[in-house]
Amino acid sequence: MLRFDRRLLLNIDWVLIVAVLVVAFIGMVNLYSSTHLYTNVGVPLYLKELTYYLIGAAIILLFISVDYRVLLTLNYPLYIAMILLLLFALVFGKTIGGAQRWINLGFFRLQPSEPAKLILVITLASYYYRKDTGKGFGLLDLAIPALLTGLPFLLIAKQPDLGTGLLLVFVFASMTMFIKLRRSTLATLLCGGLSSIPIAWKFFLKPYQRQRVETFLNPENDPLGTGYHIIQSKIAVGSGLIFGKGYTQGTQGQLDFLPERHTDFAFSVWAEEWGFFGSFILLICYFFMILWGLNIAISARDKFGVLLAFGVVSLIFWQAFINLAMVMGLLPVVGVPMPLISFGGSSLITNLAGLGLLMNIRMRRYMGTS
Amino acid sequence: MLKKRIDIAMAIIIFSAALLLTRLWYLQIYRGDEYAKLAERNRIRIQTIAAPRGNILDRNGQPIITNRPHFNVVWNREDSPNPDEVIKDLARILNEDISVLLDRIRAASENPRYMLTRLKEDIEWETMAAIENKKLSLPGVSIEVIPSRDYLFGDFASHLIGYLGEISPSELEEIRYSTYASGDQVGKQGVEKIFEEYLKGEKGRNFLEVDVHGFQQRQIQRQEPYPGNDLHLTLDIELQRAAEEAMAGKAGAVVAMEVDTGNLLVMASTPHLPLQEFSGGRILTSVWNRLLTDPLNPLLNKTIQGQYPPGSTFKIVTALAAISEGVITPDTTFFCSGGLHFGNRRYGCWKRGGHGTVNFQRALTESCDVYFYSVGQRLGVDNIAKYANSLGLGKKTGIELEHEKGGLIPSKAWKQKRLKQKWQDGETLSVAIGQGYVSTTPLQLCRMTAAVVNGGTLYRPRMVNRITAPDGKTLKTFAPVSEGKILGSANSFARIRDALVGVVNSAAGTAKVVAIPEVLIGGKTGTAQVVRLAQVAGMSEKEIPYKYRDHAWFTSFAPAEKPEIAVTVLVEHGQHGGSAAGPVARAVFKKYFELKGVIKPDPEATPPAAVPEEKEE
Numbered sequence: 001m002l003r004f005d006r007r008l009l010l011n012i013d014w015v016l017i018v019a020v021l022v023v024a025f026i027g028m029v030n031l032y033s034s035t036h037l038y039t040n041v042g043v044p045l046y047l048k049e050l051t052y053y054l055i056g057a058a059i060i061l062l063f064i065s066v067d068y069r070v071l072l073t074l075n076y077p078l079y080i081a082m083i084l085l086l087l088f089a090l091v092f093g094k095t096i097g098g099a100q101r102w103i104n105l106g107f108f109r110l111q112p113s114e115p116a117k118l119i120l121v122i123t124l125a126s127y128y129y130r131k132d133t134g135k136g137f138g139l140l141d142l143a144i145p146a147l148l149t150g151l152p153f154l155l156i157a158k159q160p161d162l163g164t165g166l167l168l169v170f171v172f173a174s175m176t177m178f179i180k181l182r183r184s185t186l187a188t189l190l191c192g193g194l195s196s197i198p199i200a201w202k203f204f205l206k207p208y209q210r211q212r213v214e215t216f217l218n219p220e221n222d223p224l225g226t227g228y229h230i231i232q233s234k235i236a237v238g239s240g241l242i243f244g245k246g247y248t249q250g251t252q253g254q255l256d257f258l259p260e261r262h263t264d265f266a267f268s269v270w271a272e273e274w275g276f277f278g279s280f281i282l283l284i285c286y287f288f289m290i291l292w293g294l295n296i297a298i299s300a301r302d303k304f305g306v307l308l309a310f311g312v313v314s315l316i317f318w319q320a321f322i323n324l325a326m327v328m329g330l331l332p333v334v335g336v337p338m339p340l341i342s343f344g345g346s347s348l349i350t351n352l353a354g355l356g357l358l359m360n361i362r363m364r365r366y367m368g369t370s
Numbered sequence: 371m372l373k374k375r376i377d378i379a380m381a382i383i384i385f386s387a388a389l390l391l392t393r394l395w396y397l398q399i400y401r402g403d404e405y406a407k408l409a410e411r412n413r414i415r416i417q418t419i420a421a422p423r424g425n426i427l428d429r430n431g432q433p434i435i436t437n438r439p440h441f442n443v444v445w446n447r448e449d450s451p452n453p454d455e456v457i458k459d460l461a462r463i464l465n466e467d468i469s470v471l472l473d474r475i476r477a478a479s480e481n482p483r484y485m486l487t488r489l490k491e492d493i494e495w496e497t498m499a500a501i502e503n504k505k506l507s508l509p510g511v512s513i514e515v516i517p518s519r520d521y522l523f524g525d526f527a528s529h530l531i532g533y534l535g536e537i538s539p540s541e542l543e544e545i546r547y548s549t550y551a552s553g554d555q556v557g558k559q560g561v562e563k564i565f566e567e568y569l570k571g572e573k574g575r576n577f578l579e580v581d582v583h584g585f586q587q588r589q590i591q592r593q594e595p596y597p598g599n600d601l602h603l604t605l606d607i608e609l610q611r612a613a614e615e616a617m618a619g620k621a622g623a624v625v626a627m628e629v630d631t632g633n634l635l636v637m638a639s640t641p642h643l644p645l646q647e648f649s650g651g652r653i654l655t656s657v658w659n660r661l662l663t664d665p666l667n668p669l670l671n672k673t674i675q676g677q678y679p680p681g682s683t684f685k686i687v688t689a690l691a692a693i694s695e696g697v698i699t700p701d702t703t704f705f706c707s708g709g710l711h712f713g714n715r716r717y718g719c720w721k722r723g724g725h726g727t728v729n730f731q732r733a734l735t736e737s738c739d740v741y742f743y744s745v746g747q748r749l750g751v752d753n754i755a756k757y758a759n760s761l762g763l764g765k766k767t768g769i770e771l772e773h774e775k776g777g778l779i780p781s782k783a784w785k786q787k788r789l790k791q792k793w794q795d796g797e798t799l800s801v802a803i804g805q806g807y808v809s810t811t812p813l814q815l816c817r818m819t820a821a822v823v824n825g826g827t828l829y830r831p832r833m834v835n836r837i838t839a840p841d842g843k844t845l846k847t848f849a850p851v852s853e854g855k856i857l858g859s860a861n862s863f864a865r866i867r868d869a870l871v872g873v874v875n876s877a878a879g880t881a882k883v884v885a886i887p888e889v890l891i892g893g894k895t896g897t898a899q900v901v902r903l904a905q906v907a908g909m910s911e912k913e914i915p916y917k918y919r920d921h922a923w924f925t926s927f928a929p930a931e932k933p934e935i936a937v938t939v940l941v942e943h944g945q946h947g948g949s950a951a952g953p954v955a956r957a958v959f960k961k962y963f964e965l966k967g968v969i970k971p972d973p974e975a976t977p978p979a980a981v982p983e984e985k986e987e
Contacts, residue, residue, distance in 0.1 A: 178375055235412065238397040238405025251413040255581040276398040280391065287387040291380060298376045306372065310379070321386050328393045 008064075013296070013362040019289040020340070020355055024053065026270070026282055027341040033248045034262040034269040035343070045262060045343055052345040056352030063356035064363060068308060075126040079148070082119040085112035086155040093159075101159050113156045113164045114346035117319075118354050120168055121175070121311035123148055128179045129304040136180040139188055145172065162209050163334030167318055174314035175307065213332045229265075232257050234329045236268040237279075244275030262343040264335055268327045282341075283324075290317050296362045305361040312354040319351075414590065415580045418551065421571030422517040424598030426531060426561065428607040429635070429835060433522055435531060440518035441498045443511065444486040447475070448585070450510030460511055463500050464490050486514070518555075525642040527610050529671035530603075530771070530833060532560020533648035558648075561601060561833065564770050568837050568845070571598035599845055602835045604633035612961035613638045616954040622921075622941040623672035623812040626958055629820035629933045631850040632829025634769075636937070636958060637813075639676075641668040665917070666942075674767075674774040677809040678940060681896030682737045682880075682947065683923045684758075684804025686822060686866060688745055689734055691757035693862035697748040700730045700865050706740035713796050717743050720897075734869035736878050737895065739803050746802025751793060754801055755781040760857040761818040762828050763810050768853075769831040777814055780807035805899060816938035819925045821856050823867055823892070823933040828853040870894055871930045881924060881948040884956045888969045891959055892933075893926025895947030911945060919943035924951035928959050935962055 028046060035045040071078075085103065089112045094102035103110045127145050131137070149172040157165035173193075181189075201210065236252035245251065250272035252258045261269050271279045290313060297309035316339050323338035325331040337344055339351040397405065426435040443464065450456045457475070461468040471489050478487040489511075493501075498513055505511070519534060535558040541547050546567070550556060556570075557563035574595030579587040613624040617640045626636035641664070647657045661669050670676060692698045708724035710717045719725065719739040725732070733741035746754065758764055764779030778784075780801060782793040800806030813831060821828040830851040837846045870892035873879040880895040898921040911919075922944030927933040937955045944950030963969040 174379075178379070180371070232412075234397060235405050235408045237394070238402050239409035240398050241402040241406060242399060251409055251579075255413050255579070255587065257409075257412050257581075271394070271398065276394055279394050279398070283387060283391060283394070287383065290383055294376055294380050294383070298373065310376075313379075317383055317386070321390070324390050325393075328390065328397060330389075330393055 007366070008363050011363045011366065012064075013359050016289070016292055016296070016355065016359055016362065019285060019292060020352075022285050023282075023289055023340045026285070027266070028053075029247075030266055030270045030273075030341065031262060031343055033250070033273060034253055034266060036248065037254060038262075048345070049343055049348065052348045053352070055345075056349045056356075059349060059353050060356035060359065063353060064360045066360075067364060067367075068357060068360045069302075069304060071122050071308070072126050072129070072304060075123050078119050079123045082112065082116045083151060083155070085110075086116060086152055088112070090155060090158060101161055108345060111344070111346035113152075113159070113161055114344075114350040115353075116152050116156065117164070117167065117171065117315055118312070118350050118357075120149060120152060121171060121315050121354070122308065124172060124175050125304060125307035125311050128175065128307055132179065132303060134180070136182045137176075137185060138182050139185045142176060142185065142189075145176065157204075160206060160209070161335065162205070163322070163336040166334070167315075167322065167336055170318045170322075171311065171315050174318070175311050178310050178314075179307070212334070229259050229333050230329050232259065233265050233268045233327045236265070237271040237328055240272040240275040240279070242275050243277050244271075244273045247273055249273060263337060264323065264333075264342060265327055266342045267324060267338055270341070271327075286320060290320070293358055296358050296365075299365050300361050301365050301367055305364070309358055309361045312357050315354060316351060413579050413581075415578045415586075417576040417578055419574035419576055419592075419595045420516050420555070421573050421595035422597040423519070423534075423555075423571060424565075424569040424837075424840075425600045426569075427600060427602050428605050428610075429603060429633070430606065431602070432607050434527065434603070434605075434607055436520050436522065437517040438520035439515045440491070441493050441495075442488050442514040442516065443490045443493055443501065444488050444514045445475070446486050446510045446512070448510070453510075456508055456510060459504070459508060460489065460501075463504070464493065464497060466490060486512075488514070492518070519645075521645050523607055523611065525645050526607065526614055527605060527637060528560075528643035528645050529639040529673070530560050530605065530637040531645070532562040533558055533643065533645055534562055535648065535653070559643075560771065561603070564772065565601050565834070565837070569598040569601060572596035597840045599840065600838045602838065604628075604631075604635065604833050604835050605637065606635045606962075606965070608965060609636045609958055609961050610638060613954065613958050614640060614642065616957035617939075617941075620941045620944060620950070620954075621666040621672070622939065622944065622951075623676055624937070624939050624954055624958065625673050625812045625816040626935055626937045626962070627816050627820050627829075627831060629824040629927060629936050630827075630829075632817070632820070632832050633835070633850070634831050634833045635935065635962070637673050637833065639670070639672040641666050643668055671771065671773070672811075672940065672942070673813050674769060674771055674811050676940065676942075677775050677777050677811055678921050678923070678942075679806075679808055679898040680763075680804040680810045680815060681898040681921070681923055682739075682804060683815055683894045683896035683925045684808060684810075685734060685737065685742050685802075686818070686870070686894055686925075687758045687761060687763070687804075688742050688749070688754055688802045689730070689866050689869070690761075690822065690858045690862055691749050691753050692745040693730070693865060694757070694858040695749060695753055698730065698745055703727050703729045704733075704738075704741045704744045706738050708740075710740045710743045710799070712743070712747070712799060715796060717796075717799050730865065731869045731872060732878070734866065734894070735872035735876050735880075737873075737880050742802045743799045746798050747795070749798075749802070751798040751801055752781050752783075754798070755779050755784075757857050758808075760828075761821060762853065762856075763814050763818060767811075767813055767817055767831050768851075769813065769833065771833070774813075775811055777810040778807055804896060812938050812940045815923070815925045816936050819894075819927055819938060820933075820936035822858075822863055823870075823927045823936065825860070826856050826858060826863060828856050867892055867927075867930065867933075870927075874926070881926075881952045883948055884924070884926065884952040884959075886956065886960060886963070886969065889928050889959065889963050890930035891926055891928040891956075892930045893924055893937075893952075893955065895952065896923030896925070897921070897945070897947050898923060900943070916943050919945050922947045922950035924948065924955050926955045926959075928963075935959070 031049055032046045089103050094104050101111050103112060124145055149168055153165045153168050236258050250269055252272055253261045253269040258265050258268055293313035297306050300306045300309055319336055319339050322336040326333055337347045422437045425433050427433050447453055457471050461471050474489050475487055534555045537550050537554045537556040557566040572595060575593045577591040579590050581587055609626060613636045617624060621640055624636050624638040627634055647653050705727050706719050706725035708719050708722050725736055725738045728738045728741050758779040764777055766774045766776045785791055785793050797806055801808055817831055830853055832848055834848050836844050838844050871890060874881045874884045874891045874893050881893050884891055900918055900920055922941040924947050925938040927936045937958045939951040939954040941950040964971050
């Protein structure tokens with residue numbers, strides 16, 4: 001950190017930067033369409049989002065200027081700070097839509113569950129990096145990362161925000177599968193995981209959450225209630241046809257039939273207005289960005305970089321996949337935003353920070369381990 | 371090892387992307403049209419626009435009923451940030467109690483938010499101007515304009531024309547109303563109902579883009595409504611007006627018919643219906659109850675639904691039967707001593723002192739009962755019935771109006787069938803002078819009179835000449851419908867006509883009051899007993915309670931040389947055919963020949979005062 005290596009500049013990952021810029025540009029264009037009719041919001045939302053991009057860019061600059069390995073020393077303080085924020089949100093947080101998710105900072109409403117996603121990735125990467133003996137992890141070795149995941153999961157699920165909570169579990173599962181596991185451990189985990197689903201259904205899910213899943217399985221049963229979101233989103237996406245209804249011309253979005261159209265259902269607005277053609281382009285760019293992230297992981301200079309990059313990639317992938325599957329009616333409505341496409345400061349800055357970590361890892365791929 | 375895991379991860383990611391793209395293809399391309407339709411259905415609300423109903427015009431093209439814009443005050447609570455203030459202001463402007471408005475709002479509270487609440491119907495121009503001026507201080511209040519009926523001649527011809535009302539749930543289930551929606555106006559009575567399909571027009575449609583709450587965003591397309599077709603009646607509104615004005619204060623009916631076509635020139639039933647009360651589409655319960663309980667029975671169309679004994683007007687039938695059947699000749703005389711003994715009963719003549727020796731001509735002119743008792747005895751009831759039926763009595767005339775009554779012409783077979791009793795010969799005497807079981811409607815008597823004086827052709831009464839489209843093109847014309855020749859010889863028609871001219875024009879005639887110098891009018895008076903004589907015996911005319919007083923008839927035609935028009939008047943409980951019903955017919959004739967230019971309009975236009983006259987019984 002003290003001496004900035006000029007070689008780093010040569011290794012800046014332009015491919016990732018361009019991919020992110022393209023996706024971000026699409027997100028902004030789409031955000032304008034979905035929010036330009038909103039009144040009574042004060043500052044237009046796309047300007048707000050632009051501000052978050054600037055904050056995010058600053059954070060990226062900050063992140064890439066420091067070797068990511070510093071996280072190995074910061075991971076527990078970060079983890080503790082995250083837990084405290086989640087507790088704070090649960091006790092004092094602002095209630096929006098029945099969930100206590102927000103901490104009001106005056107100028108900004110922080111949603112601590114968003115940075116929690118990235119902090120969990122850092123925490124797990126650090127843990128697995130340190131504990132990796134090369135012989136493979138046993139069941140007992142997984143107890144601590146499971147606990148590290150379980151704590152924020154519970155705090156977030158309690159808000160209640162099951163979608164984000166499950167996302168943490170997905171990220172944990174992905175990263176755990178990625179490290180070397182003993183065969184027996186893998187088998188046990190699979191059996192245990194599958195058998196826990198019915199138990200969770202019965203005891204853990206709140207009635208409204210169970211209803212969401214039931215509605216998802218048969219949305220037409222309840223077209224005006226919880227099935228409404230799914231039906232309207234499918235109509236929005238489907239009615240886009242091949243070339244879409246035209247920019248800002250989507251009827252489902254512009255006329256309010258589509259709920260949450262600038263956040264969770266932002267992709268539906270894009271699909272409605274740009275059709276299969278536009279959606280195809282967005283998905284290709286998006287998945288290129290994700291796959292490029294894997295390329296960064298494989299080229300990282302050390303195991304920590306690999307784990308960290310893989311964790312970030314899995315985080316972005318799962319958010320995008322869950323969101324897309326949800327708006328297309330393949331998964332129940334769980335309230336997971338699509339990174340860079342859905343509006344939301346906490347989510348955007350967190351995901352940009354994660355992308356910053358990827359750039360960081362990429363830049364330092366040729367540097368020796370200190 | 372690491373490479374392998376990354377490859378697996380990559381495979382999973384690529385597979386996921388492929389899955390999502392397949393899903394996109396499925397939604398947007400494979401089932402895209404279906405979703406596109408759903409999206410259209412989401413955003414488009416179709417609002418119907420009421421079509422202006424067709425006009426109703428008289429035979430000369432004079433509009434009787436047209437449409438006028440009807441201004442309703444409507445309110446959108448979503449646009450009213452301060453509803454209480456707005457309603458308070460509005461109540462003051464409308465001069466309406468605030469509770470009335472609040473009741474309306476409460477009644478509409480279950481409706482979707484975008485639906486407008488109607489606060490007051492049919493406001494005045496001035497009120498509308500006041501609201502428009504204060505528009506800025508009345509957010510959410512607006513004026514809705516819908517076409518409604520404008521009755522240019524008030525309530526004239528009200529029974530014939532009928533009225534509109536909101537379509538009822540039971541009507542909505544009928545096939546003929548399959549294109550209607552609840553809340554639509556539909557003809558409920560009279561020609562408004564019968565010619566509904568021609569009058570109604572085509573509703574317009576407004577395709578509105580709405581948001582998820584149903585609020586209108588913009589108009590996408592508008593199909594203008596197409597006005598209904600115009601109905602050209604055979605009625606002459608001037609004659610109708612003359613008839614109804616002459617009937618002012620009386621309950622009864624006036625029918626005037628062109629004798630050679632069956633075209634109805636006047637169809638008046640009084641008291642008339644208060645059409646204005648129906649014009650808003652709903653009538654107040656209090657008004658309706660008043661109509662139901664009114665002793666003058668305004669809801670009854672007396673021209674076709676009132677069945678009254680025809681009294682002496684029926685002597686036309688008996689006379690026709692007698693001459694045609696040859697039971698008498700025009701020269702046959704009978705002696706009237708003021709009554710006739712038959713069986714163990716005495717049948718009185720209305721003229722207690724008797725008419726002396728009367729021939730056919732005098733018998734009709736002076737309405738001698740005894741003469742017709744004798745003639746009736748010779749004919750027998752079945753012969754009378756045969757001629758009555760041939761003249762269209764005892765059955766419906768076939769006019770298009772609903773709920774027509776047929777009246778009754780008794781016969782031996784009828785009595786056996788209906789009452790399971792044998793016919794008494796004495797009853798024939800009553801029938802011969804139009805009493806007993808006989809009953810007729812004013813329309814039947816008018817048609818009968820027309821047939822007797824037009825040379826023997828019975829026409830079906832008509833009230834519509836043609837129907838024209840809004841562009842003036844004729845869609846349908848209605849030709850006169852002949853129901854064939856009536857029984858009777860040409861000679862008998864001429865004899866009866868001459869005798870009837872005497873009724874109006876001879877010194878001893880019972881309807882001298884009707885005579886007009888310029889035109890020769892013929893007619894027959896009649897008095898229909900409501901109760902048996904015994905019940906009112908000994909009372910003076912004025913002492914008899916209204917409901918027990920006799921009905922007064924007058925059926926007539928003019929000009930006698932070549933009859934054009936037949937006029938029949940019934941005044942319920944009018945007591946004297948000549949003095950109560952006669953002047954009404956006279957007023958119609960006078961107007962008719964004034965319009966034809968035969969008579970100069972009377973500058974004073976005062977109806978002749980009733981002349982004291984001997985009472986018929």
